[in-house]
Amino acid sequence: xxxxxxxxxxxLYEEVRSYDRVITPDGPLASALNRHLDRSHLGPxxxxxxxxxxxxxxxxxxxxxxxxxxxxxxxxWKRCAYAVxxxxxxxxHRGSHDAIFExxxxxxxxxxxxxxxxxxxxxxxxxxxxxxxxxNFDVVVVEPAMLTQLERAYLPAEYDTVDLFADTEFExxxxxxxxxxxxxxxxxxxxxxxxxxxxxxxxxxxESEYSPLIESALEAADIPFFGGPGFTDxxxxxxxxxxxxxxxxxxxTRISEIRSLLTVFDCDVVDADTNKRLHELDDGDLKxxxxxxxxxxxxxxxxxxxxxxxxxGDTLDAFREELETLTIAxxxxxxxxxxxxxxxxxxxEVPVDRENEGxxxxxxxxxxxxxxxxxxxxxxxxxxxHSAPRRPWVDQDAQFTRNLKSFQLLLQSGSQQHYxxxxxxxxxxxxxxxxxxxxxEPEYDRFSDLPSTSHQIExxxxxxxxxxxxxxxxxxxxxxxxxxxxxxxxxxxxxxYYFSRIVDGPEKAxxxxxxxxxxxxxxxxNHPDEIDEETLSEVVELMLEDVRxxxxxVDERTRRTEYRASLETIVSYLDANQPTEGAFxxxxxxxxxxxxxxxGRDIDSPVTERRFTDEELGINGMIDLxxxxxxxxxYKSGSESSATSIVKHAAIDEPTDEPDFQAALYLTYWRxxxxxxxxxxxxxxxxxxxxxxxxxxxxxxxALTTVTYYPxxxxxxxxxxxxxxxxxxxxxQKCQKILSKIDYQTYAALFDxxxxxxxxxxxxxxxxxxxQTMIDRLQAEIGEYKYxxxxxxxVMRAIVDRQKGAFFKRDLDAFESFVDERLTELNRRRTGxxxxxxxxxxxxxxxxxxxxxxxxxxxxx
Numbered sequence: 001x002x003x004x005x006x007x008x009x010x011x012l013y014e015e016v017r018s019y020d021r022v023i024t025p026d027g028p029l030a031s032a033l034n035r036h037l038d039r040s041h042l043g044p045x046x047x048x049x050x051x052x053x054x055x056x057x058x059x060x061x062x063x064x065x066x067x068x069x070x071x072x073x074x075x076x077w078k079r080c081a082y083a084v085x086x087x088x089x090x091x092x093h094r095g096s097h098d099a100i101f102e103x104x105x106x107x108x109x110x111x112x113x114x115x116x117x118x119x120x121x122x123x124x125x126x127x128x129x130x131x132x133x134x135x136n137f138d139v140v141v142v143e144p145a146m147l148t149q150l151e152r153a154y155l156p157a158e159y160d161t162v163d164l165f166a167d168t169e170f171e172x173x174x175x176x177x178x179x180x181x182x183x184x185x186x187x188x189x190x191x192x193x194x195x196x197x198x199x200x201x202x203x204x205x206x207e208s209e210y211s212p213l214i215e216s217a218l219e220a221a222d223i224p225f226f227g228g229p230g231f232t233d234x235x236x237x238x239x240x241x242x243x244x245x246x247x248x249x250x251x252x253t254r255i256s257e258i259r260s261l262l263t264v265f266d267c268d269v270v271d272a273d274t275n276k277r278l279h280e281l282d283d284g285d286l287k288x289x290x291x292x293x294x295x296x297x298x299x300x301x302x303x304x305x306x307x308x309x310x311x312x313g314d315t316l317d318a319f320r321e322e323l324e325t326l327t328i329a330x331x332x333x334x335x336x337x338x339x340x341x342x343x344x345x346x347x348x349e350v351p352v353d354r355e356n357e358g359x360x361x362x363x364x365x366x367x368x369x370x371x372x373x374x375x376x377x378x379x380x381x382x383x384x385x386h387s388a389p390r391r392p393w394v395d396q397d398a399q400f401t402r403n404l405k406s407f408q409l410l411l412q413s414g415s416q417q418h419y420x421x422x423x424x425x426x427x428x429x430x431x432x433x434x435x436x437x438x439x440x441e442p443e444y445d446r447f448s449d450l451p452s453t454s455h456q457i458e459x460x461x462x463x464x465x466x467x468x469x470x471x472x473x474x475x476x477x478x479x480x481x482x483x484x485x486x487x488x489x490x491x492x493x494x495x496x497y498y499f500s501r502i503v504d505g506p507e508k509a510x511x512x513x514x515x516x517x518x519x520x521x522x523x524x525x526n527h528p529d530e531i532d533e534e535t536l537s538e539v540v541e542l543m544l545e546d547v548r549x550x551x552x553x554v555d556e557r558t559r560r561t562e563y564r565a566s567l568e569t570i571v572s573y574l575d576a577n578q579p580t581e582g583a584f585x586x587x588x589x590x591x592x593x594x595x596x597x598x599x600g601r602d603i604d605s606p607v608t609e610r611r612f613t614d615e616e617l618g619i620n621g622m623i624d625l626x627x628x629x630x631x632x633x634x635y636k637s638g639s640e641s642s643a644t645s646i647v648k649h650a651a652i653d654e655p656t657d658e659p660d661f662q663a664a665l666y667l668t669y670w671r672x673x674x675x676x677x678x679x680x681x682x683x684x685x686x687x688x689x690x691x692x693x694x695x696x697x698x699x700x701x702x703a704l705t706t707v708t709y710y711p712x713x714x715x716x717x718x719x720x721x722x723x724x725x726x727x728x729x730x731x732x733q734k735c736q737k738i739l740s741k742i743d744y745q746t747y748a749a750l751f752d753x754x755x756x757x758x759x760x761x762x763x764x765x766x767x768x769x770x771x772q773t774m775i776d777r778l779q780a781e782i783g784e785y786k787y788x789x790x791x792x793x794x795v796m797r798a799i800v801d802r803q804k805g806a807f808f809k810r811d812l813d814a815f816e817s818f819v820d821e822r823l824t825e826l827n828r829r830r831t832g833x834x835x836x837x838x839x840x841x842x843x844x845x846x847x848x849x850x851x852x853x854x855x856x857x858x859x860x861x
Contacts, residue, residue, distance in 0.1 A: 003439040005170035006412040007163075009033050009371075012142065015162050020137040022046040023155065025146035025164075025402075026368040026409070049151040053127035061123045062088050063348040067325065068117050075110050077340040081347055083114040090393045091125055095153045103392055128154040146368075146402050164405070170412055172440075175380070175452040177423045181209050184420045187455070188376050189217045197223050197358040201372030201414060206363040210378045214361070224358025231350035237319055239264055240308050241342060247296035248335045251279040252552045265289070265311045271504040273549075280549035301341075302329040322350055368406040375414035380421050380447075384433040407435045423448045478827045481613055481620040482819065484662040490822060491659040493845040494829065498836040499852040509550035513563075514637040516543045516594060517686055518624060521570050521635050522608040523595040525579065525625065530599060531571065540564050542598050565693035566637075566686045573684060573700050579607045580628040612669055618819045619665050629674060632666055633682045640685040643707050643805040650807075652818040657846035664815045667709045667807060679709040709807045714758045717808065718799045719751040731798055738791035741782050750774050762800040766793050 007015075009032035016022045016033070024030040024046055033046035044052060062084055069080040090100045098115050101107055119126070128150050133139055135156045143164035144152065178184045192200050202225075204210040218225045231237060239261060246258055255262070256274045267285045279290055292299070292307060299307070301323050309315055323329040326344065331337055362370050364377075364384045386403040388396055411417065422430050429446035436444075444450050482490070490497040520539055524531055531539075540563045544556060551559060596603050603609075607626040614620070625633040649660040663681045670679050683705045692698035710717045717723060724747050728739045739747065754770040765771050775792045782788050829836050838856050839845055847853055 003170055004165040005168045006409050007166050009036055016140050019140040021133060021139045023141045024048055025143055028371045029369040032371045049128060049154045050124040053154060054124045060349050061125055065118050065121060068121055069114055072117060073113055077343060079110045083110040087114055087118060089389055092148050092150045093393045095149045097129060125150060132156050146405050173417055173419060175419045175421045175447045175450060177421055177447055177452050177454045181213055184378055185213045185217050187420060189221055192223055192359060199373040201360040201362060201370035201375040203362045203364050203370060204378040205383045208379055208383055225361055226356050226358060227361040231352050232345040236314055236316055243308055244333060244338050247293040253278045275508055276549035296333055299333050300330050301333055304333055368409050370413035372414050374416045377419045380419055380433050382431040382434055404435055404438055421447045479823060480615045481618050482823060483620050484665045487661050488659050491655055492840045492849055493838055494836040495838045495856055496850040496852050499855045503852060509547055512547050512550060516546060517566055517637055518635050519593045519595040520567055522593055522603060524574055525608050526603050526605045527601055536567055539567055539595060562690050565690040568693055569686050569689050569703060579625055614669055617668060617816060618823045619669055621666055630677050631680050632670060633684055636683050636685045637687050640688045640705060643705055646707050647805055652814060655841040657842045663707045664807060668812050668815055671709060676711050680706050682706040711809055713810060714803050714808050715756045719748055727795060727798055732794040734787050734791035735794035738778055738782060738788055746781060750777060760800060760804050762797045765796045765800055771796055
């Protein structure tokens with residue numbers, strides 16, 4: 001894959017050594033030429049036009065012009081920046097500071113005032129415009145096409161030129177494909193040490209993930225570097241702005257949003273409080289921060305900076321100087337002024353003092369040449385492509401040529417070039433930088449289509465780093481039983497289950513609300529006479545008090561209404577469906593009940609919150625309410641699900657991506673207590689009827705979903721007379737019609753004539769021998785009418801629906817085996833015999849249902 005080779009600094013020097021001035025398009029290239037200078041020379045030798053014009057390195061002109069506007073003009077900061085940016089850009093491409101006036105669409109009062117103000121500044125651009133290089137000097141220009149119109153205006157009338165690229169070809173080294181940015185960074189850092197750091201350059205897109213990764217890795221390895229983070233990128237500067245933003249966000253700021261601040265301020269907050277609102281926490285360590293946020297507009301920027309410095313244990317002298325430069329140090333911290341400050345820091349590069357030692361970090365979009373022996377290129381993807389300004393004064397072709405030549409030169413920097421790339425990320429191919437399309441002949445879509453080598457490097461701790469491992473000789477106790485929530489998590493993602501066992505999760509609003517509704521329901525079963533209109537209001541306020549830190553203050557009124565409606569729904573159901581009193585074989589949960597504690601009462605009902613643990617079955621759980629000896633009930637605060645959906649998500653042969661085994665698990669336990677009984681498990685969705693309660697037309701049945709267990713096979717069940725009568729009374733219209741014309745014996749005989757196929761596919765059942773036999777026999781019995789065929793199919797669909805919406809003996813027998821298999825597998829993984837994989841039984845993990853998303857690293861096992 002050859003393309004024109006860039007001449008080395010040594011080759012260029014031999015061509016230009018006799019000249020007085022060598023004009024280069026790039027500062028580092030000029031420095032490389034100057035290092036070859038082997039004779040006495042008066043004044044600069046190789047130098048870019050701007051540096052020659054002012055005789056020194058100058059701060060960015062856009063920032064200087066912007067600050068000049070702030071000092072003398074009463075305009076908004078964004079309006080000033082827009083005007084200054086257009087003027088300087090047009091100047092660069094047209095060669096005159098007032099060329100902007102040729103474009104009416106970009107001229108307004110601010111532009112006119114900015115042109116006048118800029119004309120008074122002593123800048124490199126003005127020198128390039130008004131002056132030329134001394135014609136007495138013998139001048140040569142390296143690759144004039146890489147100079148802008150303004151830079152070419154500075155050249156003398158006569159000068160020689162030298163091509164930057166030779167007639168020979170540069171053979172592009174193969175791309176080195178790695179699995180991840182982390183692997184790329186590890187490869188680079190493993191190749192660098194204190195001794196060779198000054199010979200190494202790293203080119204990357206400073207807005208990409210590579211920038212913070214390489215900076216952190218070099219710091220951790222104590223390898224010096226420069227050219228990396230600028231003024232705004234410094235963590236302490238960003239955190240100060242974060243503090244000011246937090247103060248203006250109001251009372252809904254959550255702990256999770258300010259963890260970085262709390263770390264700097266040494267404020268320890270337990271994981272359970274992560275989702276809580278800062279202003280609702282009663283914590284002495286946070287009081288000063290809450291007070292600061294409350295009174296932020298009474299502070300000046302300088303005062304706030306002092307507060308930050310005091311609590312962070314750091315000094316931000318450079319930031320204070322910049323506030324004074326902007327003349328806002330003594331201004332109040334209004335949100336508008338904070339927006340101005342943030343905009344300024346995002347728009348302009350504030351100069352910082354650097355020690356130019358160690359590894360050089362170069363930005364792929366601003367560097368043209370890296371004067372280092374060894375150069376690593378990280379990424380090389382489409383983010384390296386320059387976005388040419390879309391303005392009428394920009395010659396797009398000329399700009400593209402400059403960018404392409406700059407990229408071509410950059411790729412050849414140093415004696416050794418290493419191109420480290422990813423071929424795919426997130427399952428999608430990585431698109432190489434678009435300039436490769438101009439430089440390379442082969443067609444390609446990704447890096448692996450080009451000459452490349454694949455690298456898979458195992459991460460190894462650096463010498464002296466990491467933790468020492470010592471065998472402790474302790475065996476883990478096996479897990480004997482599993483709950484429905486743990487089983488759901490494990491089936492979705494075994495690794496998420498593993499982390500859920502060792503990592504504390506934050507308190508969540510919906511869980512807190514659900515627990516309080518459970519507490520109220522349990523309390524009401526035990527003490528129904530304690531609850532009236534007044535005490536219901538007390539419970540609502542109790543719920544709000546507990547949930548307040550976790551929800552937005554603006555939602556409080558809505559939640560008060562929702563809580564009241566949910567409590568009334570619970571009362572309505574329990575008043576109409578008193579549980580059958582009776583002893584339960586297992587103890588109560590023994591947990592705290594917030595509602596009972598509030599009213600100073602005990603909970604002693606034998607039918608509420610009953611815990612069970614069955615090591616023989618390998619399951620455990622908590623039954624909310626024993627409605628009767630054949631009925632269990634569970635309170636839910638989410639959206640209602642149908643019986644069909646509940647059974648579907650309890651599937652074990654083809655697990656769904658939303659596994660939910662609660663009904664199957666609880667019914668499995670309950671049938672061990674009531675063998676041979678038909679049992680039911682009812683989900684009571686206590687928040688489902690909020691709108692209906694408010695409207696005054698709630699029907700409690702709309703909040704109930706019942707899943708039934710039949711202690712028999714589907715075949716035995718559907719051929720019973722009870723099912724026949726059910727179809728006669730509640731079946732579809734044609735189903736009822738045909739069954740009304742036959743007796744039960746005729747119906748039962750259908751199952752003797754052919755074997756029922758137990759399936760959840762109604763078409764499969766209809767097309768089976770049983771299905772066709774049913775149609776033929778009923779037509780013979782009733783007549784060959786179309787409604788007989790239709791009615792027969794409706795019967796079979798009803799059979800399938802019963803299969804899809806209930807559990808039968810075979811289902812729970814299989815579930816018992818399923819639990820046993822999972823526990824065996826789980827304990828094998830806990831002892832280290834195999835890993836906890838990310839993917840669950842449904843193959844692809846449902847990340848919407850994981851609790852530890854940040855710990856599940858895709859592509860790693």
